[in-house]
Amino acid sequence: MKNIAHIKVEKIYFPSLLWNLFK
Secondary structure: OHHHHHHHHHHHHHHHHHHHHHO
16 A cells, blocks of 8 residues: 555655756
8 A cells, every 4th residue: 555655645745856956
């Protein structure tokens, strides 16, 4: 369960982090 939640967070958090870098 922990891994599933972690993947969900990464799917949202990581792209937004990249988006902020390339903004």
